[in-house]
Amino acid sequence: MRLKADITLFIISIIWGSAFVAQRVAGQVGSVYIFNGVRYLLAALVVLPFAFRSFKNANSKLSNGQIKWMAVAGVFLFIASAFQQAGMVYTTAGNAGFITSLYVVLIPIILFTFWGERSHRLFIIAVVLALVGAFLLSTGGEFSLHLGDSLELIGAFFWAAHVIVLGKFASKFESMSFSVGQLAVCGALNLGIGIFVEPMPLFNSNLLFAIAYTAFLSLGLCYTLQIWAQRHTPPADAALILSLESVFAVVSGWLLLDERLAPIQIFGAFLIFAAVVLSQFKEWTSGTIDRDHLVEGR
Secondary structure (H helix, E strand, C coil): HHHHHHHHHHHHHHHHHHHHHHHHHHHHCCCCCCHHHHHHHHHHHHHHHHHHHHHHCCCCCCCCHHHHHHHHHHHHHHHHHHHHHHHHCCCCCHHHHHHHHCCCHHHHHHHHHHHHCCCCHHHHHHHHHHHHHHHHHHHCCCCCCCCHHHHHHHHHHHHHHHHHHHHHHHHHHHHHHHHHHHHHHHCCCCCCCEEEEEEEECCCCCHHHHHHHHHHHHHHHHHHHHHCCCCCCCCCHHHHHHHCCCHHHHHHHHHHCCCCCCCHHHHHHHHHHHHHHHHCCCHHCCCCCCCHHHHCCC
């Protein structure tokens, strides 16, 4: 069962990484809010039957507290996804994947700033490595920062905030119904804003494929599989396996979109990946990573 769970998490990391290609395809047609709105609402519908069964079996009730934190999580998810997709208009799938993965090293910074929770010294090294890596990846060593990479970096802060909300508050409630709630809030906000500020995109085959791939696989399927797999895999191992999504984002961009990286950018990507792994090392050795501190898909 453990081997099946590890393989499942590995497949999830591949799907999440390749989803950046689908998002890049949508970004090339300039769709941000409407694309996000449609795919997140579809994902909520995909997870809804599983959530209904799980909620019923748990004999749970939808409390005011759960509604409140589903809304909060949904708002953070909306902001993070909006910045991420806006960045995809201007940057590559590989850059977006690696810069988004910085949420892992941003989490302890936010926890220390707002909750006074001190981190292991390895996190400090990880943050430095990540910042240097992000600079090299996004600028190629030149003193400039691309707009798309800047948007992805802002989005990484909100991905980190979203993970913290899940870890500190969502664990009090039934997980599947909570997932549906935050997906629905995120989708509704994206679509509502998109209708007013964005021209209706041409729903050609490429955009429809991007919506379907991210809604049914990256969000809907992976949400469900991740919950099952993490019941059988230690959380530290799960964190390391899922961090591979940034690698698969670059590989997918290279194979499917012919995106190329200069040697110095490849070195920057390596530094970011090393920082992500290093940021988990203390917990990996002690096995103390909270299951709810793993972001649930993209």
